[in-house]
Amino acid sequence: xxxxxxxxxxxxTKRGQNVTFRCDPISEHNRLYWYRQTLGQGPEFLxxxxxxxxxxxxxxxxxxxxxxxxxxxxxxxxxxxxxQGDSAMYLCASSFERDQPQHxxxxxxxxxx
Amino acid sequence: AQKVTQAQTEISVVEKEDVTLDCxxxxxxxxxxLFWYKQPPSGELVFLIRRNSFDEQNEISGRYSWNFQKSTxxxxxxxxxxQVVDSAVYFCAxxxxxxxxxxxxxxxxRVLVKP
Numbered sequence: 001x002x003x004x005x006x007x008x009x010x011x012x013t014k015r016g017q018n019v020t021f022r023c024d025p026i027s028e029h030n031r032l033y034w035y036r037q038t039l040g041q042g043p044e045f046l047x048x049x050x051x052x053x054x055x056x057x058x059x060x061x062x063x064x065x066x067x068x069x070x071x072x073x074x075x076x077x078x079x080x081x082x083x084q085g086d087s088a089m090y091l092c093a094s095s096f097e098r099d100q101p102q103h104x105x106x107x108x109x110x111x112x113x
Numbered sequence: 114a115q116k117v118t119q120a121q122t123e124i125s126v127v128e129k130e131d132v133t134l135d136c137x138x139x140x141x142x143x144x145x146x147l148f149w150y151k152q153p154p155s156g157e158l159v160f161l162i163r164r165n166s167f168d169e170q171n172e173i174s175g176r177y178s179w180n181f182q183k184s185t186x187x188x189x190x191x192x193x194x195x196q197v198v199d200s201a202v203y204f205c206a207x208x209x210x211x212x213x214x215x216x217x218x219x220x221x222x223r224v225l226v227k228p
Contacts, residue, residue, distance in 0.1 A: 035216070042220050
């Protein structure tokens with residue numbers, strides 16, 4: 001049973017560029033969560049899916065952010081027109097059912113130049 | 114609204130000492146879950162334990178033990194006989210089914226175990 005996989009591990013881009021991250025959850029996990037973690041802080045919730053349905057978005061998720069999980073398997077998180085404040089670690093987690101523990105991937109570290 | 118507070122930002126101990134990490138939470142939900150995660154220097158979050166709000170029994174797993182007290186809204190974590198490999202940031206977190214089970218994390222406690 002492979003763990004949650006995130007790609008890329010690191011992304012460096014210039015301000016104003018668009019970036020897209022991918023998350024592959026643990027097989028058969030129907031819940032998928034995105035979190036953002038800035039240096040020295042705990043992760044903060046961004047959004048989550050049950051299968052392909054996006055059920056909640058945090059107020060942290062501005063209109064420059066969009067997430068999809070088109071077939072209920074992998075998910076993508078896109079940030080348009082990146083800003084300095086978007087620099088963070090973006091974490092993906094999955095769980096088998098609603099009440100089960102979430103298991104995290106290694107994260108994608110985004111650096112905005 | 115849910116809130117998790119980890120008052121200790123950093124704890125430094127010498128190997129083999131015990132270390133206790135404090136966690137205090139706030140929630141209006143009657144059904145909720147409490148978690149501890151470990152984040153070593155490599156960055157991945159490692160799940161350690163989950164407790165539900167109806168189970169106040171303390172739990173021990175090897176050198177790790179957890180003390181859940183609803184009366185004080187606390188879920189403390191003790192590492193006995195610490196080892197250098199225990200050096201990491203430890204996060205306490207809370208979730209509730211009524212809120213989609215999204216995790217609300219505390220700010221984390223950095224544990225440094227010196228040889």
